[in-house]
Amino acid sequence: MDNAYLWVKALHIIFVASWFAGLFYLPRLFVNLAMVPSDSHAERERLLLMARKLYRFSTLLMVPALVFGLLLWLYFGVGKGPGQIWLHIKLTAVIVVIGYHHHCKRLLRDFEGMANRRSHRWFRVYNEVSVLLFALIVILVVLKPTVG
Numbered sequence: 001m002d003n004a005y006l007w008v009k010a011l012h013i014i015f016v017a018s019w020f021a022g023l024f025y026l027p028r029l030f031v032n033l034a035m036v037p038s039d040s041h042a043e044r045e046r047l048l049l050m051a052r053k054l055y056r057f058s059t060l061l062m063v064p065a066l067v068f069g070l071l072l073w074l075y076f077g078v079g080k081g082p083g084q085i086w087l088h089i090k091l092t093a094v095i096v097v098i099g100y101h102h103h104c105k106r107l108l109r110d111f112e113g114m115a116n117r118r119s120h121r122w123f124r125v126y127n128e129v130s131v132l133l134f135a136l137i138v139i140l141v142v143l144k145p146t147v148g
Contacts, residue, residue: 002067005072005076008071008075011064012071012072015061018065020134023058023092023097023104026055026058026104026108030108030123030126030127031109031124034118035120052108053086057142060103066094069094071135073087077100083146084146086145087140093133093140097133
């Protein structure tokens, strides 16, 4: 197996796992923000600072994760060939994850503008979306279901 392929694959896995770590924790910060009493300005500002930094860091991790994934697909041909339905489903899931990532930014802006209208319970459920997407993507990559 080509050494370059293995390096790209390893880097893709590292950056995807790191990106998702941010997506797992950011909504947990939203849970805490939704529970902050209105008179607790210092706690609110501390959590907002943490959320802003985590969002920026997660965005920086997302970019190489996507670049290495594209290299695996377009340069090394991963998932190409007849019946490779798993890759199409995975790419759809990745688009959903990118949307989730950007939706987190919108939610963060709501907190920054004191415009959040969602409960901490809603954010607890929202937090599980990234876990389910991660599980789906890992299952698809490992099992590689085919058609035909």
